[in-house]
Amino acid sequence: xxxxxxxxxxxxxxxxxxxxxxxxxxxxxxxxxxxxxxxxxxxxxxxxxxxxxxxxxxxxxxxxxxxxxxxxxxxxxxxxxxxxxxxxxxxxxxxxxxxxxxxxxxxxxxxxxxxxxxxxxxxxxxxxxxxxxxxxxxxxxxxxxxxxxxxxxxxxxxxxxxxxxxxxxxxxxxxxxxxxxxxxxxxxxxxxxxxxxxxxxxxxxxxxxxxxxxxxxxxxxxxxxxxxxxxxxxxxxxxxxxxxxxxxxxxxxxxxxxxxxxxxxxxxxxxxxxxxxxxxxxxxxxxxxxxxxxxxxxxxxxxxxxxxxxxxxxxxxxxxxxxxxxxxxxxxxxxxxxxxxxxxxxxxxxxxxxxxxxxxxxxxxxxxxxxxxxxxxxxxxxxxxxxxxxxxxxxxxxxxxxxxxxxxxxxxxxxxxx
Ligand code: GDP
Ligand code: IMO
Ligand code: MG
Numbered sequence: 001x002x003x004x005x006x007x008x009x010x011x012x013x014x015x016x017x018x019x020x021x022x023x024x025x026x027x028x029x030x031x032x033x034x035x036x037x038x039x040x041x042x043x044x045x046x047x048x049x050x051x052x053x054x055x056x057x058x059x060x061x062x063x064x065x066x067x068x069x070x071x072x073x074x075x076x077x078x079x080x081x082x083x084x085x086x087x088x089x090x091x092x093x094x095x096x097x098x099x100x101x102x103x104x105x106x107x108x109x110x111x112x113x114x115x116x117x118x119x120x121x122x123x124x125x126x127x128x129x130x131x132x133x134x135x136x137x138x139x140x141x142x143x144x145x146x147x148x149x150x151x152x153x154x155x156x157x158x159x160x161x162x163x164x165x166x167x168x169x170x171x172x173x174x175x176x177x178x179x180x181x182x183x184x185x186x187x188x189x190x191x192x193x194x195x196x197x198x199x200x201x202x203x204x205x206x207x208x209x210x211x212x213x214x215x216x217x218x219x220x221x222x223x224x225x226x227x228x229x230x231x232x233x234x235x236x237x238x239x240x241x242x243x244x245x246x247x248x249x250x251x252x253x254x255x256x257x258x259x260x261x262x263x264x265x266x267x268x269x270x271x272x273x274x275x276x277x278x279x280x281x282x283x284x285x286x287x288x289x290x291x292x293x294x295x296x297x298x299x300x301x302x303x304x305x306x307x308x309x310x311x312x313x314x315x316x317x318x319x320x321x322x323x324x325x326x327x328x329x330x331x332x333x334x335x336x337x338x339x340x341x342x343x344x345x346x347x348x349x350x351x352x353x354x355x356x357x358x359x360x361x362x363x364x365x366x367x368x369x370x371x372x373x374x375x376x377x378x379x380x381x382x383x384x385x386x387x388x389x390x391x392x393x394x395x396x397x398x399x400x401x402x403x404x405x406x407x408x409x410x411x412x413x414x415x416x417x418x
């Protein structure tokens with residue numbers, strides 16, 4: 001059967017660490033959406049590993065699958081396979097249906113951002129949006145075509161005939177022959193990994209344990225997030241069904257990863273953002289600099305209005321609270337349980353980003369604590385920190401299964417369900 005790990009905020013919740021943790025009990029770890037906009041960190045014996053495309057189960061030596069819903073930058077994938085093969089045997093299968101990020105996607109991502117000026121999304125400029133747009137417009141190239149020179153050439157010809165005017169409107173010209181040669185050589189290197197992952201996953205799902213690893217986070221979901229300040233895929237647990245070709249009924253346990261506070265990279269509303277001393281404390285103590293782009297993340301208090309929305313829509317069975325140690329040493333810890341806007345209070349996450357930009361968070365305040373860092377047993381956590389955790393669990397009406405007290409694998413507390 002299957003379990004899923006999904007981010008409940010704006011990404012960077014610590015999905016890499018939690019996936020690595022659960023991967024010890026899994027046979028196969030699968031990415032189902034996003035691309036190398038993701039940056040998932042796993043820290044083992046003091047060494048930091050960053051995964052952008054390969055699932056974070058790589059260091060456990062598990063079978064890795066890149067599902068059909070992922071967008072693949074082939075040169076990044078080749079680099080990452082090389083990186084991992086220095087530590088483990090790479091047992092990888094990449095969906096023949098996964099779409100390929102092309103050089104023009106990356107260039108156009110950058111130009112779109114420039115054109116948006118002050119209204120820019122703050123994308124990772126990895127070509128993610130333009131690649132998904134082409135997929136939906138039926139102008140994509142899939143991995144099964146990348147690894148077959150004849151099909152690749154055919155697709156490129158169709159796509160260039162359709163897109164040349166669009167390229168020109170961007171002031172761009174691309175040499176199709178050059179792209180063909182470069183991409184055919186990637187195809188050659190990746191051919192051994194490309195296969196039908198849909199039949200494969202369905203053939204093993206009743207006997208083996210599959211772990212799905214979400215990228216980004218629920219509030220960046222193109223459908224449910226703070227549109228248009230979102231990514232172009234579906235990180236929501238429901239995305240597993242379309243992004244990996246597996247029935248949702250087979251996913252029996254969905255774990256939501258919730259950072260003990262909030263971060264966001266890029267533009268868009270973030271009601272609990274703290275621009276002063278608290279924000280600085282969280283950014284510095286939490287090392288809140290992007291894993292992919294190195295950008296400083298915006299920081300603020302935990303937003304339970306947003307987390308509840310994420311919990312409901314993802315069908316969360318349990319949460320993993322990460323980075324609780326980062327709150328060590330604060331006098332007071334706050335958590336948002338409602339919004340105030342235009343003289344009214346409410347606790348539903350609104351559709352309108354204009355409202356979200358202007359809401360005033362309503363906070364519950366807790367006494368601060370010290371000494372969470374590195375703790376390995378629930379009993380050893382400070383009582384005041386446990387009060388904070390109980391409040392979160394009660395408010396969300398979901399049990400806490402994991403508490404992460406540091407970046408390393410060992411700094412993890414598991415709580416058995418009653
Ligand atoms: P992901 O994208 O959700 O996998 O998260 P990232 O890897 O981008 O960002 C999380 C960062 O926090 C990484 O640098 C992790 O090594 C680190 N991290 C994860 N869990 C903890 C924790 O419990 N405490 C601390 N201090 N750091 C953590
Ligand atoms: P992981 O998997 C945090 C954000 C970008 C931008 C928006 C759109 O590490 O949690 P895109 O390049 O996807 O078109 O950018 O989404 N974003 C992320 N923020 N963590 C991520 O991934 C992200 N992937 C994209 O900063 O605001
Ligand atoms: Mg990340």
